[in-house]
Amino acid sequence: MTSLPATPLLDTVKLPADLKKVDDRDLPKLAREVRDEMIDAVSKTGGHLGAGLGVVELTIAIHKVFNTPDDRLIFDVGHQCYPHKILTGRRDRIRTLRQEDGLSGFTRRAESEYDPFGAAHSSTSISAGLGMAVGSELAGKKRNVISIIGDGSMSAGMAFEALNNAGALDARLIVILNDNDMSIAPPTGAMSAYLARLASGRAYMGVREMGKKLTGYLGRSVDRAITRAVEHARGYVTGGTMFEELGFYHIGPIDGHSFDHLLPVLRNVRDNAHGPVLIHVVTQKGKGYPPAEAAADKYHGVNKFDVITGAQAKAKPNAPSYTSVFGDALVQEAGFDDKIVGITAAMPDGTGLSKLQQAYPSRTFDVGIAEQHAVTFAAGLATEGFKPFCAIYSTFLQRGYDQVVHDVAIQGLPVRFPIDRAGFVGADGPTHAGSFDTTFLATLPNMVVMAAADEAELKHMVRTAVAYDDGPISFRYPRGEGVGVELPERGEILEIGKGRIVKEGSKVALLSFGTRLKDCLLAAEDLEAAGLSTTVADARFAKPLDHELIRQLARHHEVLITIEEGAVGGFGSHVLQFMSSEGLLDHGLKVRSMVLPDIWMEQASPDVMYAKAGLDRAGIVRTVFGALGKTVVGVGAAG
Numbered sequence: 001m002t003s004l005p006a007t008p009l010l011d012t013v014k015l016p017a018d019l020k021k022v023d024d025r026d027l028p029k030l031a032r033e034v035r036d037e038m039i040d041a042v043s044k045t046g047g048h049l050g051a052g053l054g055v056v057e058l059t060i061a062i063h064k065v066f067n068t069p070d071d072r073l074i075f076d077v078g079h080q081c082y083p084h085k086i087l088t089g090r091r092d093r094i095r096t097l098r099q100e101d102g103l104s105g106f107t108r109r110a111e112s113e114y115d116p117f118g119a120a121h122s123s124t125s126i127s128a129g130l131g132m133a134v135g136s137e138l139a140g141k142k143r144n145v146i147s148i149i150g151d152g153s154m155s156a157g158m159a160f161e162a163l164n165n166a167g168a169l170d171a172r173l174i175v176i177l178n179d180n181d182m183s184i185a186p187p188t189g190a191m192s193a194y195l196a197r198l199a200s201g202r203a204y205m206g207v208r209e210m211g212k213k214l215t216g217y218l219g220r221s222v223d224r225a226i227t228r229a230v231e232h233a234r235g236y237v238t239g240g241t242m243f244e245e246l247g248f249y250h251i252g253p254i255d256g257h258s259f260d261h262l263l264p265v266l267r268n269v270r271d272n273a274h275g276p277v278l279i280h281v282v283t284q285k286g287k288g289y290p291p292a293e294a295a296a297d298k299y300h301g302v303n304k305f306d307v308i309t310g311a312q313a314k315a316k317p318n319a320p321s322y323t324s325v326f327g328d329a330l331v332q333e334a335g336f337d338d339k340i341v342g343i344t345a346a347m348p349d350g351t352g353l354s355k356l357q358q359a360y361p362s363r364t365f366d367v368g369i370a371e372q373h374a375v376t377f378a379a380g381l382a383t384e385g386f387k388p389f390c391a392i393y394s395t396f397l398q399r400g401y402d403q404v405v406h407d408v409a410i411q412g413l414p415v416r417f418p419i420d421r422a423g424f425v426g427a428d429g430p431t432h433a434g435s436f437d438t439t440f441l442a443t444l445p446n447m448v449v450m451a452a453a454d455e456a457e458l459k460h461m462v463r464t465a466v467a468y469d470d471g472p473i474s475f476r477y478p479r480g481e482g483v484g485v486e487l488p489e490r491g492e493i494l495e496i497g498k499g500r501i502v503k504e505g506s507k508v509a510l511l512s513f514g515t516r517l518k519d520c521l522l523a524a525e526d527l528e529a530a531g532l533s534t535t536v537a538d539a540r541f542a543k544p545l546d547h548e549l550i551r552q553l554a555r556h557h558e559v560l561i562t563i564e565e566g567a568v569g570g571f572g573s574h575v576l577q578f579m580s581s582e583g584l585l586d587h588g589l590k591v592r593s594m595v596l597p598d599i600w601m602e603q604a605s606p607d608v609m610y611a612k613a614g615l616d617r618a619g620i621v622r623t624v625f626g627a628l629g630k631t632v633v634g635v636g637a638a639g
């Protein structure tokens with residue numbers, strides 16, 4: 001057992017106001033204590049480790065210099081905010097991070113007045129900060145607004161749109177570019193190379209020159225401490241950087257782990273800046289914890305781990321994950337068809353596309369955090385006869401929706417969309433849940449929309465998507481491991497728009513779309529035990545619907561239940577629409593459509609989330625009984 005870290009100084013700092021009383025010279029000690037506290041907490045909860053460790057000094061320096069929460073501090077993505085939570089009144093709950101009823105793993109307005117903006121998806125902080133800065137000015141309030149954004153998140157279009165607007169508005173906004181030269185994976189792209197060139201110090205100006213420049217801009221003589229900081233940081237960048245051309249005053253790079261560098265620069269900007277300022281801060285992801293320093297990608301997000309060895313707890317998998325089944329199936333198919341190419345938006349490991357990257361590097365593209373671009377880039381590849389697999393999590397595909405509509409679907413281009421993390425994701429909570437993809441995709445004309453019921457089905461769907469060249473096609477599958485079915489040597493090509501009957505019965509029909517099939521089969525056992533003969537069908541397609549299957553189920557059963565792990569407006573809605581147009585609802589059939597509840601479901605373990613949503617075995621049985629006007633008593637596991 002490891003004992004809790006000794007934190008005498010941190011014990012005196014409950015809120016940023018307490019930080020004001022700490023001597024500058026004691027801040028490195030406080031940073032060590034915050035780090036220890038964070039490592040200890042995350043070792044027990046799991047969560048995002050590397051990013052937070054990298055901004056400990058930066059977070060302390062900002063709260064020391066600025067007057068939060070009246071000054072607004074906005075973290076991009078929010079996964080690096082654990083030190084901020086420790087310093088803003090949430091230390092006593094830090095070991096509830098990402099647990100049911102615990103602290104969110106991201107910033108959240110509802111959680112604290114120190115979180116002025118909620119995040120989890122990247123590259124929003126400059127836009128939100130600019131809105132706050134302009135809003136404050138309009139309201140006649142003088143306050144500082146500080147947006148922290150990582151070098152990975154800076155690669156997204158939204159960040160550039162905001163920089164462009166901020167430069168033109170000349171608003172008083174402080175952007176801190178936290179450059180640790182890492183996204184989750186190593187960053188890609190010309191922007192990343194540009195930042196690396198800036199940080200490598202090829203274009204630094206001398207201390208005196210810098211002094212003149214700062215004096216000119218800030219209108220005061222430059223603090224001696226700044227001069228010292230700059231000496232340490234090897235000087236300030238010469239004029240003419242991209243950020244300056246966009247209208248920002250650009251300071252840096254400075255060492256983001258040195259209070260001697262951070263404090264004087266932040267104080268000067270606080271006291272003297274007028275228009276938009278960009279401070280380029282260089283940090284190390286995982287700083288202060290050797291295992292995380294040595295492998296920034298593996299310690300970006302972690303399971304519970306042993307603090308001494310760094311070894312992460314690994315649950316023994318019962319089956320391969322959907323992600324790895326997808327990755328392997330795509331590599332296999334790519335071996336048969338050299339037109340297959342893969343696209344990821346900064347998530348090669350998360351999407352399983354790293355397997356294709358390894359096998360076929362020239363056919364795999366990591367475009368950075370740029371989902372919109374990823375989709376249209378895939379569309380362009382499709383026009384040249386390629387078979388792009390544009391692999392994006394359900395939640396992040398939301399950002400590329402107009403591109404799916406306008407650049408892919410309207411033009412009928414055969415882009416394949418493997419959609420991972422479809423449905424609940426557990427500890428990451430509502431920002432990461434894959435709730436809407438079926439709804440927003442199945443409503444598009446000529447889109448084919450599939451959901452895999454298990455990992456063998458996923459393999460079939462990869463092959464089906466390779467073979468289907470008539471337009472866009474998507475297939476969704478959840479986070480986590482499969483159900484343990486045997487995998488075929490190679491996937492089969494499914495007939496487009498055809499579902500399958502998995503179990504035949506006569507009174508109740510359960511029509512499942514996706515991996516809730518497993519619970520449908522379990523619920524069927526309970527229903528049979530209660531004397532209700534039950535059919536279970538796997539729809540496979542939300543679009544095109546299997547009309548024949550629906551007619552058959554509707555005509556030969558008393559109850560028909562659709563079930564999916566998605567929001568209203570998805571599969572079930574399409575089934576109901578079809579049934580109403582065919583008059584299948586006119587003859588006393590009892591129909592229920594089971595979807596995600598119309599709430600933002602909070603983080604918890606997936607099983608708890610399914611139970612709360614009523615989308616588990618017991619919930620299905622309850623729904624059937626409800627449709628029949630009965631209450632559930634003494635029915636197997638459902639009671």
Ligand SMILES: Cc1ncc(C[n+]2csc(CCOP(=O)(O)OP(=O)(O)O)c2C)c(N)n1
Nearest residue numbers: 051120121122150151152153182183184346
């Ligand atoms: C729109 C969007 N796409 C993808 C992600 C997944 N994601 C979370 S953090 C991250 C890397 C962020 O890198 P950076 O901004 O450099 O921050 P760091 O983790 O290095 O501190 C990615 C790709 C996301 N949160 N949002």
